[in-house]
Amino acid sequence: MVSTFAIRPATPDDAPTLAALGAQTFRETFETICSSQDLAAFLAAAYGDAIQRTELADSSRPALVLESEGRPVGFAQLRLGHREPCVTGSRPVELQRIYVLREAHGSGFGAALMEASVDQARAWGADVLWLGVWEHNDRALAFYARHGFREAGDHVFMIGQQVDRDLILVKDLS
Numbered sequence: 327m328v329s330t331f332a333i334r335p336a337t338p339d340d341a342p343t344l345a346a347l348g349a350q351t352f353r354e355t356f357e358t359i360c361s362s363q364d365l366a367a368f369l370a371a372a373y374g375d376a377i378q379r380t381e382l383a384d385s386s387r388p389a390l391v392l393e394s395e396g397r398p399v400g401f402a403q404l405r406l407g408h409r410e411p412c413v414t415g416s417r418p419v420e421l422q423r424i425y426v427l428r429e430a431h432g433s434g435f436g437a438a439l440m441e442a443s444v445d446q447a448r449a450w451g452a453d454v455l456w457l458g459v460w461e462h463n464d465r466a467l468a469f470y471a472r473h474g475f476r477e478a479g480d481h482v483f484m485i486g487q488q489v490d491r492d493l494i495l496v497k498d499l500s
Contacts, residue, residue, distance in 0.1 A: 333438060344378045388446070413456045418454045
């Protein structure tokens with residue numbers, strides 16, 4: 327049975343929620359592939375109330391919060407005005423984050439967040455949606471393939487001092 331859920335725009339008051347969700351989902355995904363020091367350094371640099379509050383105050387980085395039965399279990403964050411060299415299109419939008427807690431995997435929540443993100447990008451007139459994903463995150467790669475993304479290139483992604491390769495995936499919205 328699928329629980330009830332709602333997706334809503336994030337506000338600056340959601341900063342602690344997004345910081346906690348971001349840190350937990352990132353840890354759930356990557357704690358087995360990097361050292362605790364590298365993971366701690368990355369989480370300190372990428373998340374935290376102040377960091378999330380700053381990002382949420384930036385109109386070019388809106389976020390969506392997914393709540394299931396009144397409890398936040400995921401979020402997506404878009405970023406305007408940023409692209410990798412391999413991303414074509416005249417009006418790209420980055421899907422910077424799309425995170426769902428492990429306990430909610432398989433619920434359809436990720437698909438709902440993806441649909442809401444695509445809808446938002448299209449509403450802004452984007453012609454391409456793009457993202458970076460770790461090359462060995464098979465679950466995520468399969469999810470993105472099901473949603474029409476294809477590989478366009480790659481870039482380096484740092485977790486603390488650990489160097490990883492992210493694939494750049496794109497979805498045509500035109």
